Amino acid sequence: MEDEFGQLLDPALETMHQRVIIHIDIDCFYAQVEMLKNPELRNQPLGIQQKNIVVTCNYVARQFGLKKCMLLAEAKELCPSLVLVKGEDLFDYRQMSSKVTSVLQKFSPLVEKLGLDENFIDVTQVVAEKLQNGFNSGQNIAGHVYSDVTENCMCGCFNRLSVGSVIAADMRAQIYEELGLTCCAGIAHNKLLAKLVCGVQKPNQQTTILPCSVPGLMAGIQNIRKIPGIGHRTSEILQSLGICSVSDLQNSSDKSLQQALGHDVVERLKKLSFGHDDSMVRPSGKPQSIGLEDGFRKISLESEVKEKCLLLLQRLMALLVEDGRIPGAIRVTVRKYNSANRQSHRESRQCNISPSIFRPKITVLSPNARQKLLMSIMKLFYKMVNISKPFHLTLLGIAFTKFQERCSGKGSITSFLMNDISVQSVLDFRNMSTSAVEEMECSPADNVCQDRSGSESEHEPSPKKTRSDFWRIRRKRSFTESDVDSINKMEVPELRLNTGEPFDKEVFQKLPSVIQEEVMESLVDLPQLTNRLGISESDNTSTGVCPPNVDPTVFRELPSDVQQELVQSWNSVNKSHTTQSPQTNSSGRKPCQNSILQYVSSSSK
């Protein structure tokens, strides 16, 4: 509308309002969960406390003037009768949150979580179907309408949004009936507006905005910081450049702004300031990482660190088990005390871990496995904190990441092959020593590229001998130099690719005893697996597509996608072993998550 003709080319998304987006926000989520757990809290001013902060409170408490994220003392002063419930353990909230999401997913598969208490739902398709089936909202919008409807948009969005408002009302009713939670909803043609308008009428209500009211809504925003996407830092930068109001941002054409935030960011923010947002609702799925952290006054002893980590680890395992997936990496986060830089500056390090730690089942960690994880954790910790000098931490966190695609439960055969035990344990070994094996750490792409000219045999260590973690050599030196040297890289592929047995005995015996132990330990579940897979003597009767290392009978029973993956993983290994060109295998579809395949292919022949 306010766009010029020339800009109409710019995808008509914003002038056509084709989508219908609903934003659902549970009212004071933590407080509602606590009130469900203990109904006596309903009529009292309730605050949810995390450490020194009242992170949210019920509406009774809000009448005293309490706001979100108030300091404990401040809240107590406003409301001496405030009842406090600790909310540091998010378990119940997380659980309720996923119930909410489940309810919403019954309406549309396009549900995106934002934190624990908010969801975006793209109901465009649902609305279209309803309209096609002759559903008539009677032009009535359920709940509130933002401002006045001054004009009738030609694109038909009024109809769509009114149907959307009915769906939103239905969603809220179901959330209340099934879970006992009240919430707000915002209905609009994009995510930004849906979220902004959601909060217009506050508890337990919903609001729809029509395109004609958008300029009014945006102009009504006093603080630029209120626009989702403009956080603390960005608003500071904007303010320092004299951009304080929404209209300031709309009219900004500053060059210093571009250089401060980058061209793309500025363009995005400017569009936001007009209420334009073409970002999609991205179905959330499972989280990319699962972690826990704990803040405290002070930790300055190594033993305290270990203690804390073990506690975190134990709690984390419960979450991991619940999730069901197996992580491929672990990350440790610290916050060092810093009086000057009070802004929580965090530091983190991560490393890959052997999935075999979690075998045969991911249920409970064996004491041994726990020790191993703690070792990894501490190694990461030492990278950040030099414990030979005094230190002062105010936070410790542990998180698991890099989850395997298809794992545990059904069909982790591929992951078994990909993360072959013997190879994996060598990978672990690599982590504990600085030696020729270390360059496996560099990315597959690096390996391939650098090998391009050099060709065969000795895969040269990458020139960038990056962080020479000297502590790694000094500390935790469980292997001798000869141990390290005895692991000839050429033996690794042998170990893996010998199809007669899980691995070659002679090669195995040459390994350091520590490694042998680990391999043996990881083999606990191997008999079943080898039987099931029928990994046996060169059964090389090439039966169609079935890889020779897999029993054809078993193979045929597998889901086709698993079959495909097996073929691919076999091909990539086999090709690299028999032919040459490391290139070919890296170009294979499935990029191996494990750089070992790259390593194997580039170092062997």
Add this chain to the structure above:
DNA sequence: CCGGGCTTGT
């Protein structure tokens, strides 16, 4: 001790 998680972009 501005909480405790999580995601995304550089």
Add this chain to the structure above:
DNA sequence: ACAAGCC
């Protein structure tokens, strides 16, 4: 790996 964003 980190900064910044979201709740």
